[in-house]
Amino acid sequence: MVSDATTRQTTRWSSPRFRVPRSFGAIAIATVLVFALGAVVAPSSVSHSAIIGMVPFAAVLAIAGLGQLLVVQQGGIDLSVAGGISLAVVVVTHQPDGDDARLGAAVVMAIGFAIGAGLVNGLLVSRLRLSSIIATLGTNSLLYGAVFAVSGGTPRSTTRLLAGIAGDLSWGIPRSAFFAVAALAVVWVLTKKTVAGRRFEAIGANRAAARAVGLRVHVHHTLAFVWAQLLYCLAGILLAGITNQPTAFQGDSLLLPSVAVVVLAGTSLLGGRGFPVSTVIAAVFLRELQQLVLALGVDTSVQTLVQAIALAVGVALYSIHWSSVRRWLFGRNPSGATYP
Amino acid sequence: MKRRRPVSLLAATFVAALASIGCNSRSSSTGAGSGEVTHLAGAPDWCGTKKATLAQLDGFGGNSWRLVTTASGEDEVKKCASVTSYQYANGNGDTQKSISDIQAFAAKGVDAMVVFGDAGQAMLPAIRSAYKAGVVVVPYRVEVGGKAGVDYTQFVGASFVNDGVSWGRWIKSILPRGGNLLFLSGPKGNSQGNDELKGMKTVLDDSYKFLNEAPYDVTNWDPALTQTVLTAEIAKNPKIDVIVSDFGPSLVGALPVFTKSGRSIPAIATSDGNALGCFWKDNQAANPDFKLFTVATGNDNVRLAVDWAVAKATGGKPPESTTFEAPSFEDSVGGKPHSVECEPSLPGDIYLSAQLPKEAQVAAINRK
Numbered sequence: 001m002v003s004d005a006t007t008r009q010t011t012r013w014s015s016p017r018f019r020v021p022r023s024f025g026a027i028a029i030a031t032v033l034v035f036a037l038g039a040v041v042a043p044s045s046v047s048h049s050a051i052i053g054m055v056p057f058a059a060v061l062a063i064a065g066l067g068q069l070l071v072v073q074q075g076g077i078d079l080s081v082a083g084g085i086s087l088a089v090v091v092v093t094h095q096p097d098g099d100d101a102r103l104g105a106a107v108v109m110a111i112g113f114a115i116g117a118g119l120v121n122g123l124l125v126s127r128l129r130l131s132s133i134i135a136t137l138g139t140n141s142l143l144y145g146a147v148f149a150v151s152g153g154t155p156r157s158t159t160r161l162l163a164g165i166a167g168d169l170s171w172g173i174p175r176s177a178f179f180a181v182a183a184l185a186v187v188w189v190l191t192k193k194t195v196a197g198r199r200f201e202a203i204g205a206n207r208a209a210a211r212a213v214g215l216r217v218h219v220h221h222t223l224a225f226v227w228a229q230l231l232y233c234l235a236g237i238l239l240a241g242i243t244n245q246p247t248a249f250q251g252d253s254l255l256l257p258s259v260a261v262v263v264l265a266g267t268s269l270l271g272g273r274g275f276p277v278s279t280v281i282a283a284v285f286l287r288e289l290q291q292l293v294l295a296l297g298v299d300t301s302v303q304t305l306v307q308a309i310a311l312a313v314g315v316a317l318y319s320i321h322w323s324s325v326r327r328w329l330f331g332r333n334p335s336g337a338t339y340p
Numbered sequence: 341m342k343r344r345r346p347v348s349l350l351a352a353t354f355v356a357a358l359a360s361i362g363c364n365s366r367s368s369s370t371g372a373g374s375g376e377v378t379h380l381a382g383a384p385d386w387c388g389t390k391k392a393t394l395a396q397l398d399g400f401g402g403n404s405w406r407l408v409t410t411a412s413g414e415d416e417v418k419k420c421a422s423v424t425s426y427q428y429a430n431g432n433g434d435t436q437k438s439i440s441d442i443q444a445f446a447a448k449g450v451d452a453m454v455v456f457g458d459a460g461q462a463m464l465p466a467i468r469s470a471y472k473a474g475v476v477v478v479p480y481r482v483e484v485g486g487k488a489g490v491d492y493t494q495f496v497g498a499s500f501v502n503d504g505v506s507w508g509r510w511i512k513s514i515l516p517r518g519g520n521l522l523f524l525s526g527p528k529g530n531s532q533g534n535d536e537l538k539g540m541k542t543v544l545d546d547s548y549k550f551l552n553e554a555p556y557d558v559t560n561w562d563p564a565l566t567q568t569v570l571t572a573e574i575a576k577n578p579k580i581d582v583i584v585s586d587f588g589p590s591l592v593g594a595l596p597v598f599t600k601s602g603r604s605i606p607a608i609a610t611s612d613g614n615a616l617g618c619f620w621k622d623n624q625a626a627n628p629d630f631k632l633f634t635v636a637t638g639n640d641n642v643r644l645a646v647d648w649a650v651a652k653a654t655g656g657k658p659p660e661s662t663t664f665e666a667p668s669f670e671d672s673v674g675g676k677p678h679s680v681e682c683e684p685s686l687p688g689d690i691y692l693s694a695q696l697p698k699e700a701q702v703a704a705i706n707r708k
Binding site: 042044045047048049050052053054057097098152156157158167169239242243244245246247248250253290291294295297298299300301 | 528564565568589593601688689
């Protein structure tokens with residue numbers, strides 16, 4: 001039986017006006033636990049400098065995760081996140097070539113590429129009915145083709161202006177965090193507080209029913225990919241500013257984490273209801289977990305394993321029907337009858 | 341049984357024909373280059389009089405370092421008029437393509453090839469078969485296994501141990517009583533980092549403590565991961581005296597983490613890059629501990645490989661060395677052999693240590 005996040009997510013703390021999804025509680029508690037564990041076993045992982053260093057990368061992951069969230073809400077997976085971010089990085093570094101005056105035009109160009117890539121993805125998946133994995137994999141290759149066409153695979157150093165905008169601090173907080181909060185606000189308001197947003201979630205939950213009641217399924221579906229690419233573009237621009245001397249493949253390392261934060265936030269991979277706030281918290285969780293493991297000084301292979309286990313636990317938490325597992329383990333169902 | 345005979349005969353004829361094609365494709369059985377040494381007047385010693393064609397094969401050509409290296413190889417070839425044709429192929433990081441590039445050039449009848457075998461030992465069968473077909477094959481920088489004279493003409497390596505020794509000596513000169521070091525290298529298990537550490541340990545005793553996970557902190561040479569790793573190390577270690585990194589330019593994005601934490605950037609021992617030199621000039625005044633020492637990034641490794649390949653293919657005198665030792669380049673303390681260099685008007689992605697003139701480097705990275 002197919003269930004979506006709307007039906008699967010029961011609310012624990014609910015009142016007619018205030019409803020908090022269970023996933024929010026789980027990821028929030030997990031994040032607090034990571035910080036608390038860090039404070040006990042590796043205090044350097046929660047020191048001021050570690051947090052200041054971690055936040056920009058969490059912000060980039062959060063923005064990429066929000067993009068991925070929109071696609072997942074429509075029942076898809078966007079594998080072109082790597083190409084989208086890498087292309088934005090290359091365009092905003094290679095085109096200005098260190099000249100601040102040319103940064104604006106480069107950003108416009110990057111946005112143009114993002115809209116184009118989003119439309120290609122959307123049309124392939126929505127109109128031509130291709131699987132999103134196949135369509136976005138193809139688009140990812142096209143985007144990397146564009147990376148090579150634009151730059152020959154060699155981005156330049158970031159302009160001083162971009163390094164300042166993305167990498168500096170304001171009131172002691174990394175500026176990239178403000179961009180992440182702004183992106184979250186836009187996604188949250190659009191999906192939760194507008195009629196279009198409610199339709200968007202409804203279409204993701206059950207496309208056939210949405211079509212039956214006359215909703216414009218194709219348009220919403222296509223726009224999910226376009227918005228996602230715009231968010232990847234923002235993530236790429238920030239990443240270019242944060243790293244100063246980026247590579248042409250900077251987006252590759254964000255592909256799996258972008259899906260992971262969506263899953264950890266409790267959004268069903270089958271589509272439907274999304275959890276933008278939880279997604280951003282999950283990004284902080286994953287990055288802080290990375291800091292903790294690095295601070296503990298364990299082997300690199302263990303670092304990768306810990307992150308994989310965190311992802312597996314996250315998926316298991318929301319995907320497994322735990323009451324059935326309990327019944328299976330104890331050999332009895334609530335009615336007292338034993339299973340064969 | 342009788343019916344099968346014509347088929348067997350046909351197959352045998354086909355195999356014999358193939359064998360004869362294979363035997364006749366080259367006059368010599370293995371990599372050329374034997375015979376008397378000749379010298380083309382006005383050219384370097386390694387340039388002989390026999391006409392030859394040369395191909396440069398890259399396993400991965402997609403970054404500025406590779407573009408400058410490729411241009412350096414081409415520049416070296418131009419010194420010898422006996423080389424009648426120069427061609428280049430980029431494997432784009434795809435082992436299959438890199439192998440087929442070698443096979444394609446061998447089939448086209450090129451006389452010599454220099455090979456940047458990024459895929460390591462996976463390249464050896466293709467290299468061996470080109471060598472056995474009579475092509476002068478000179479793999480360089482990345483070890484591909486095998487033996488010179490059996491699997492290829494000559495391997496021209498880079499001495500990363502030597503880089504480690506140079507860094508170790510400089511560290512000892514600025515910190516004679518020992519100190520805390522942080523060593524960052526590329527992917528886990530890369531031999532370059534291991535060799536560099538070996539070199540450092542020949543100079544530095546136990547009073548120099550490595551703070552990183554043994555043998556080095558893994559950064560994959562990725563600026564984002566470098567920044568994350570450095571952030572964790574800065575938070576963990578209140579006293580870092582020197583950071584050693586084998587890819588200097590990737591540090592540029594990460595070093596401001598020190599200033600954001602209210603600490604001075606420490607001394608850095610690394611490889612050169614224009615972006616790093618300019619970063620030092622911009623930040624050294626505000627960071628009293630920020631001393632910089634660099635070795636050449638090694639773009640000129642390819643020149644030694646080209647010298648070997650051309651010498652063997654044209655009948656010139658091969659160079660005496662088979663290993664490229666990167667010279668020290670910048671030292672902000674002693675100023676020798678150079679003080680820190682920066683060309684602010686030029687891209688950060690050029691390498692002032694390379695022999696190739698900076699204008700030619702800019703042209704190389706702007707080709708695309």
